[in-house]
Amino acid sequence: MKKNKRIDNKQVSDIQYNVSKNNSLKSTLKTNKGGRAMGAKQEEEPKSEWLIVSPDGSIIKVEKFKWAGSEDLKVFYSYESSGSREVKEAPAHVKMMQQMELVDYEPAADSGNFRWLPKGHLIKRLMERHASEIVKDYGGIQVESPVMYDLKHPQLASYLKRFPARQYYLLSGDKKYFLRFAACFGQYLIMHDMGISYHHLPVKIYELTHYSFRREQAGELAGLRRLRVFTMPDMHSLCVDVEQAKEEFYQQYLLCKRWMSDLELNHVMAIRVVDDFFQKNRDFVMEIVKDFGRPVLLEVWKERFFYFVLKFEFNVIDGQKKAAALSTVQIDVENAERFDINYVDKDGKQQRPLLLHASISGSIDRNLYALLELQARRIQKGEVAKFPYWLCPTQVRLIPVADRHILRCQEIASKIGARVEIDDRKETVGYKIREAEVNWVPFVGMVGDKELENQAIAVRERGISGQKEMKESEFSQNLDQLQGDKPFEPLSWPSLLSKQPRFR
Ligand SMILES: [Zn+2]
Structure with a gap:
C-alpha cells in the first residue's frame, strides 16, 4: 500500500499532465507519486495499491512479482515509487539533438523554449501530421482553440488560482491573461456551446495543440523531456454511457499502440483505476492487458481522488532510468459537469455525457526525446542507432x-x-x-x-x-x-x- 496526501478533485481536474510525475510546485503544492498536484490543505490520505497484472489474467502484488524478462517495467515501477524528478545531469538526448542539428537551446527565450532547426523541425512536422491523420481517420473533428484566456473567466479562474506557480501571465492594457497549459478547457468551452444529441455520440473533438505553456520548475527542465512550451495532439470524446466510453477507450488504446509501433518505441504500460470501477469492469481491463501481451503496472485507488476513473499511459524509459509518459487515454467523470456539457437524449431531456481525454502520442517534443534516448540506450548496448x-x-x-x-x-x-x-x-x-x-x-x-x-x-x-x-x-x-x-x-x-x- 502506498499512501498519498488527499488530493482535491477540483484542483487537479483539467490539468492534463501527461506524465507520470510531473507537478512539483513545492511552494504551494505537493506531488503524489501518480503525478497529480495536491493541495497541502487536505487532510484525508487516499490509498493506492501497486499490482502487476499479466496477460494470463493473474494479478499479484508488486512485491511478489518476478521481474526477470520485465526489466523496463521494474525500472518504471521503481521510478514511480521512489524516483526523483530532479535532473542532475544533462540527459543523453540533449547532446544528440545538438550534434545532429535537430534542436537547440534558445538563450534569448525563457528556459525550456527551444529552437527547432530544419532537420528537427521536419521530424516534428512529420510526427504532427501522422498523429493528426490517425485521429482524423478515427473520426476526430479538428478545431483550434486560443492560446490565451481571460484570467477572470468564471470557470477558469477557480482552478487557476490553485496553480499560481505554473502559469505564464500576460498583461495587455489593463487586462490580464494566462497562456494555456493544455487544450482541455478550450475544447470544453467549445463543447459547452455545441448542440449535441444522443445520435451524435460518440463525438470526438481534436486539436493539435500548438502550443501549451507550463512554467515547470527550473531544476526539472530536461531537454525535450520536460520543457516549458510544447506541442500536443489532444482529443476529447463525449460518450453516452460507460459502455460507449469503454468501447471508445479501447479503440483509442489501439490508436496509441499503433503510434508506438510506427515510432518503433519500446514502452511499458501503466493502468490506473479507481477500485469501484475496476471491480465492475475487471474483464474490460483484462482485455486490454491481454491485448498488450506483457505485464502491466496497475495502480488501484481505493477511492476516486482525480477526475478520472480509468486511465492508461505508455511510458518510455530513458538512459537515466527515468520514465516519461507518452500516449494516454482517460475516462473523465467530472469535467462535463464543471463545464456544463450536455447532450439531448431520446426523450428530449438534457443529459451529462462521459468525457474521454486522449493524446495518441503525448507531447510531440517528448516523442523526439524518446526516440533519441532509445538510440542512446542502443549505442550503450553496442547496437546501431537509427530513426524509423x-x-x-x-x-x-x-x-x-x-x-x-x-x-x-x-x-x-x-x-x-x-x-x-x-x-x-x-x-x-x-x-x-x-x-x-x-x-x-x-x-x-x-x-x-x-x-x-x-x-x-x-x-x-x-x-x-x-x-x-x-x-x-x-x-x-x-x-x-x-x-x-x-x-x-x-x-x-x-x-x-x-x-x-x-x-x-
Ligand atoms: Zn484533456
Whole structure:
C-alpha cells in the first residue's frame, strides 16, 4: 500500500499532465507519486495499491512479482515509487539533438523554449501530421482553440488560482491573461456551446495543440523531456454511457499502440483505476492487458481522488532510468459537469455525457526525446542507432566518386521518392561514408564510373556490412516499401551538401 496526501478533485481536474510525475510546485503544492498536484490543505490520505497484472489474467502484488524478462517495467515501477524528478545531469538526448542539428537551446527565450532547426523541425512536422491523420481517420473533428484566456473567466479562474506557480501571465492594457497549459478547457468551452444529441455520440473533438505553456520548475527542465512550451495532439470524446466510453477507450488504446509501433518505441504500460470501477469492469481491463501481451503496472485507488476513473499511459524509459509518459487515454467523470456539457437524449431531456481525454502520442517534443534516448540506450548496448525510416531527415545520401558523377546523382535524386542528399564536397569517399554514418543516414548510394555504365547504384544499408549494386527502380521500390503510408515531405534544405549552411 502506498499512501498519498488527499488530493482535491477540483484542483487537479483539467490539468492534463501527461506524465507520470510531473507537478512539483513545492511552494504551494505537493506531488503524489501518480503525478497529480495536491493541495497541502487536505487532510484525508487516499490509498493506492501497486499490482502487476499479466496477460494470463493473474494479478499479484508488486512485491511478489518476478521481474526477470520485465526489466523496463521494474525500472518504471521503481521510478514511480521512489524516483526523483530532479535532473542532475544533462540527459543523453540533449547532446544528440545538438550534434545532429535537430534542436537547440534558445538563450534569448525563457528556459525550456527551444529552437527547432530544419532537420528537427521536419521530424516534428512529420510526427504532427501522422498523429493528426490517425485521429482524423478515427473520426476526430479538428478545431483550434486560443492560446490565451481571460484570467477572470468564471470557470477558469477557480482552478487557476490553485496553480499560481505554473502559469505564464500576460498583461495587455489593463487586462490580464494566462497562456494555456493544455487544450482541455478550450475544447470544453467549445463543447459547452455545441448542440449535441444522443445520435451524435460518440463525438470526438481534436486539436493539435500548438502550443501549451507550463512554467515547470527550473531544476526539472530536461531537454525535450520536460520543457516549458510544447506541442500536443489532444482529443476529447463525449460518450453516452460507460459502455460507449469503454468501447471508445479501447479503440483509442489501439490508436496509441499503433503510434508506438510506427515510432518503433519500446514502452511499458501503466493502468490506473479507481477500485469501484475496476471491480465492475475487471474483464474490460483484462482485455486490454491481454491485448498488450506483457505485464502491466496497475495502480488501484481505493477511492476516486482525480477526475478520472480509468486511465492508461505508455511510458518510455530513458538512459537515466527515468520514465516519461507518452500516449494516454482517460475516462473523465467530472469535467462535463464543471463545464456544463450536455447532450439531448431520446426523450428530449438534457443529459451529462462521459468525457474521454486522449493524446495518441503525448507531447510531440517528448516523442523526439524518446526516440533519441532509445538510440542512446542502443549505442550503450553496442547496437546501431537509427530513426524509423519515415522520420529520417535524410533518407538517402548519394556519394559521387568524382565530380563527373554529380549530374547522375542529381538525376537519381530527382527520380526516387525519398529525401536524398548529395555529398558533393571535396572529401574522400571514405570520409563521406563515415559522415553519413554519424548522421544515421539509413542508405548511402555510391555512383562511380562502373555504376554510371551499368545505370546502377552501389547501395550500403546502415547496420549491414558490405554494399549491393542495385538498379535505380529496384532501390526506389525498396524505399517506397519502407516509407509505406507514413507522411512524407521532401527535403526542406539544399540537397547538395556543399550548399548547406551549418546551424550551430
Ligand atoms: Zn484533456
